Amino acid sequence: MNRSIFPALPALILLFVFFLFPVVRMLGFSVEGGTFDWYAKALGEQLYLRVFWNTFEIALLVTFFCLLLGYPLGFLMATTTPFWATMGFIFVLLPLWTSVLVRTYAWMVLLGRNGVFNRTLIEAGVITDPIPMLHNFTGVLIGMVHVLLPYMVLPIYSAVRKVDPAIPAAAAGLGASSFAIFRRIYLPLTLNGIFAGSVLVFVLSLGFYITPALLGGGRVIIIAVLIEQQVREALNWPFAAALSAVLLAATFAVYALAQRYSQPVETTR
């Protein structure tokens, strides 16, 4: 064996003993007794199919809105002066590194029945009854878009940075409109960043737990929440394991597709 692998060994031991082994061990519970009944239950019953569909729908919508909000931000940061780019980074990174709990709590304060938004709208006379924005689909969506937006902005920023500014400048000199410059130059040249950001956001939303658990208030059940309930409340390990296996398979499938059609999303190379 090549000696250059030696420095990696302590970390690898940790990853094998405390990461791969427990995950594989837990997934093994799903086929205990040699049956696939738990998978049949997870993928066959209307109730649980609904949960998978909810998860997928939320992940898709979160990805869409992150792209809608993230592209302009990444674009502006990549094309502005260094000072404003740094300011832009601070305002993206500060939320990114603020605890998800703090942000989720703040959204509860903002969106609640007596929250900041409803109070403001009622006092301004725009509405008479509070709009339900918390403990439902809308609340979960807003909270998740907020948490995951930075993961979209950063890959788009680096993609736009790589576009040679001479190309749009030449196009503008030849009379192209800004829309044409965006559609014919930036969009095709930054597809890679869009793709990388979307895959990352989509995969992270599939397995998201905290924000849906708190902002959904038990009414928006997505797969991560269901797994937690099965382990902690129902104590049904085999079923939780089957659900985890399905979630994991979906996650890996998205990554595998992404790796096929673009450069790897994350790698040490």
Next chain:
Amino acid sequence: MSRRLLVISCGLIYFFLMLPLLVVFPISLSSAPYMQFPPPGLSWQWYERYLDDPQWIDATWRSLYIGGATAVLALALGVPLAFALVRGRFFGRTIIDRVALAPIIVPHIIFAVAVYGLFAKLKLIGTWYGLVVGHTVLALPFVVLVIAAGLRDFDRSLEQAAEGLGASRWNTLTRITLPLLRPSLVSAGLLAFISSFDEVVVALFLAGANMTLPKKMFDNIMMEIDPTIAAVSVMQILLVSVVLVLIGRFGRGLKDSAR
């Protein structure tokens, strides 16, 4: 014209990003006994309540030392791993690369449940070192990514010069390589610390009765919304700001740390 439109829409998006961080400041200073906005008056009562409650203080200390231990362990394991991945030439390098980054990709809830199952067997639930191990697994990919990025930009001719002048490999490592990598090491350590200090999902399962700060916050939010959380949130935001300033000042630029 369209540039102005872009700037205005980005202003709104930044407002959306910062609004939740800003709203907790006035609420933490509210004199009302429950969540009310705008606050009817100002008071420090929620900060006092936090400081006077041994449960909050305990949870804070526990999170601080678990975060510190996680940063040390993640660096001790992750730096050599990054060296092996970037400089090593061995069979299975690509697979190890995937394994090292897998904790980012595997949903935290799955890892949390899995490690909970194992630690329940090993009687490690509720121990601080059990949490350190769990958090180290999650922090390792951050350390590897940051250090690997630092190593790729590394000018190896400096090491060759040292060795050519007769320095031992150990001397080259400790006097040339690691000092030059210091910005990456600082960023990696601080990121590992913050990732542990903020971590909820694994803590939810592994902490048992020994609350970490995020677990205590999660439980409080679940039960009742009381502005003490806002006071804790403000302190958390300030701590993260300090860490980001430290990374910006001593670490490898803010932009790299995000990758």
